[in-house]
Amino acid sequence: xxxxxxxxxxxxxxxxxxxxxxxIDEKVLSAIGSIPRHLFMxxxxxxxxxxxxxxxxxxxQTISQPFTVAFQTQLLEVKxxxxxxxxxxxSGYQAAVLCELGAKLYTIExxxxxxxxxxxxxxxxxxxxxYMSFGDGYKGLxxxxxxxxxxxxxxxxFVPKSLLSQLIVGGKLVIPVGENPQIMTLFDRKSQRxxxxxxxxxxxxxxxxxxxx
Numbered sequence: 001x002x003x004x005x006x007x008x009x010x011x012x013x014x015x016x017x018x019x020x021x022x023x024i025d026e027k028v029l030s031a032i033g034s035i036p037r038h039l040f041m042x043x044x045x046x047x048x049x050x051x052x053x054x055x056x057x058x059x060x061q062t063i064s065q066p067f068t069v070a071f072q073t074q075l076l077e078v079k080x081x082x083x084x085x086x087x088x089x090x091s092g093y094q095a096a097v098l099c100e101l102g103a104k105l106y107t108i109e110x111x112x113x114x115x116x117x118x119x120x121x122x123x124x125x126x127x128x129x130x131y132m133s134f135g136d137g138y139k140g141l142x143x144x145x146x147x148x149x150x151x152x153x154x155x156x157x158f159v160p161k162s163l164l165s166q167l168i169v170g171g172k173l174v175i176p177v178g179e180n181p182q183i184m185t186l187f188d189r190k191s192q193r194x195x196x197x198x199x200x201x202x203x204x205x206x207x208x209x210x211x212x213x
Contacts, residue, residue, distance in 0.1 A: 003036040003038075007046075007049075011032070011033050011036075011037070011050060012033060013050065014033075014037075014052065015033045017052055018032060018066060018067055018070050021052075021067055023070045023071065023074055024074070025074040027101060028074050028097070029070070031073075031097045032066060032070055035093070035096050035097060036125075037049045037063075037066070037093060038050070039125065040057070041055060041063060041091070052066050052067050054204075057090065057114075058114070059111045060206065061090050061091070061111060061114060061206055062090070063090065063093050064090070064094065064153060068203055069093065069094050071184070072094075072151055072153070072184070073094070073098070073101070073151075075174045075184075075186050075200070076151055076172055076174055077172065078098060078101040078102070078103055079102075080102030082148040082149055083130075083144075083147050083148050083149075084098055084104065084105050084106070084148060084149045084150070084151065085106045085107070085108070085140060085141060085144075085147040085150045085163075085166065086106070086107040086108070086153065087107075087137035087140070087151070087152040087153065087154065087163070087208070088109065088110070088137060088152065088154040088208065089108065089109035089118050089132065090109065090118070090153060091114075092118040092122045094151070094153050095107050095118075095122060095129060096125065098151075099127040099128070099129065100127070103149075105129040105130060106131045106132075106133070106144050107132050108133045108134075108136070108141065109132070109134060109135075110134075110136065110137060112134060115132070115134040119132050131144065137209070138160045138162065138163075138208070139160075139162050140160070140166045142162070142166060145165075146167060146168040146171070147166055147167060147168065147171060148167075148172075149167075149171055149173075150163050150166065150171070150172070150173045150174070151173075151175075152173075152174065152176065152208065153205070154176075154205050154208035154209070155177075155180065155182040155204075155206065155208055156175055156176065156178075156182070156208045157179060157207070157208070158177070159173075163175070164187060167189045169189050169191055169192065170189060170190075171188075171189045172186060172188055173186070173189075174186055175187070176203050176205050180204065180207075182202070182203055183199050183200075183202060183203075184200040184201060184202075184203050185200070186199075
């Protein structure tokens with residue numbers, strides 16, 4: 001669990017790169033600069049941790065590219081104490097960013113192996129979501145809804161209506177939609193029945209796991 005001056009220096013360089021690529025939310029950049037991303041990866045791959053690229057973490061999943069994490073988080077416009085649902089806990093890196101920003105985080109992971117590993121790891125690092133669930137991201141967490149914001153960190157072939165329904169009026173859903181690549185999409189809930197939709201270009205994610213009852 002080593003995190004020293006060398007790793008912090010690499011994080012600072014990564015933050016500057018993200019700034020050059022168009023990330024302007026200073027709180028997001030500060031969170032990225034604070035979180036030891038190398039600890040979310042196998043120690044033998046530490047040299048890859050602060051490059052702006054995705055990396056395999058096992059169970060057919062990846063730790064997302066830092067720019068992608070920063071971009072999605074920036075779209076969410078996270079405020080302290082907001083109730084946020086994350087679909088796809090994965091390595092826990094995005095969860096850590098949201099916790100660092102002060103979110104009350106609820107997060108779902110579909111892979112049992114990753115769920116158990118990440119649950120222990122986040123707690124060890126001191127990032128403690130309000131609730132971690134092993135379950136179906138397509139269904140969301142109806143029992144804890146509504147949420148201020150929802151973020152999906154896997155490629156969704158369609159937008160699950162259950163997730164839209166679990167947003168407060170005034171809430172936001174950030175979701176990459178499509179097969180490969182996906183289109184980053186932002187939904188703003190304007191009323192019980194109406195949503196504004198914006199798109200932000202192509203990204204590549206591992207697919208959201210099959211919807212299972």
